[in-house]
Structures are given as structure tokens and as C-alpha cells.
Amino acid sequence: MRFLADGSCDFAVARALRAEGHDVLAVSEFQQRSVDETIMKLAMIEDRILLTEDKDFGRLSFAARGDSPGVILTRFPAFARGTLAAAARRLIAEQGARLAKVFVVLRPGSARISTRHPGTP
Numbered sequence: 001m002r003f004l005a006d007g008s009c010d011f012a013v014a015r016a017l018r019a020e021g022h023d024v025l026a027v028s029e030f031q032q033r034s035v036d037e038t039i040m041k042l043a044m045i046e047d048r049i050l051l052t053e054d055k056d057f058g059r060l061s062f063a064a065r066g067d068s069p070g071v072i073l074t075r076f077p078a079f080a081r082g083t084l085a086a087a088a089r090r091l092i093a094e095q096g097a098r099l100a101k102v103f104v105v106l107r108p109g110s111a112r113i114s115t116r117h118p119g120t121p
């Protein structure tokens with residue numbers, strides 16, 4: 001699968017997914033500062049599921065009116081950071097193609113998958 005890890009994404013997730021054979025483009029490897037709207041457009045153009053810890057992408061997914069490549073928003077507190085990469089690998093292994101064009105909130109021990117983007121009726 002193809003992913004775009006924005007600057008807020010824990011790089012351990014990008015490394016773990018690459019080790020699993022996924023195509024992961026990490027924003028931190030090609031630019032230091034990024035604008036959320038530009039990152040979302042890049043994900044759309046390259047048909048990559050966005051990996052982020054930035055809640056603003058929920059709003060951007062809504063603004064796109066459902067036209068999104070998919071977003072995985074990770075919400076892991078400091079005490080659970082060590083399990084983040086494994087949780088992301090597990091989510092992708094179990095859900096695979098179902099992750100395209102949906103909004104996912106990944107937390108320790110759970111993943112909420114919404115086929116409608118945040119705020120849509």
C-alpha cells in the first residue's frame with residue numbers, strides 16, 4: 001500500500017511500514033516545514049493514505065467533502081508510544097484496502113474507522 005507520513009507522524013511508523021514492504025513517502029525526508037493543505041493535496045495526487053498525528057486533517061477531510069485518499073490519525077499518549085508502530089502495522093495488515101478513502105482514529109487498543117469523514121451528515 002502507499003502512504004504519506006506527514007511531519008507529525010512518528011517516524012517509527014514509517015520505518016515499520018517500509019519494513020513490511022509498503023511504499024511510504026515521509027514529508028520529513030524532503031521538506032522541513034509543510035502546510036496541511038499542501039500535504040493533503042500531495043496525498044490526493046499520489047493516491048497515498050495520509051499518516052498523521054495532526055487533528056487538523058480531520059477538518060481538511062471534511063472540507064474535501066469525502067474526496068480524500070484516506071487518513072489514519074494516531075492518538076497515542078507518551079506512555080503508549082512504544083506500541084504505536086506495531087498498532088499501525090496490525091491495523092494495515094487486518095484492514096488493508098478498506099483503509100482507502102476512510103478516516104481512521106488509531107488509539108492504543110482500538111481503531112475507529114469512519115466511512116464518512118468527520119462532520120459529514
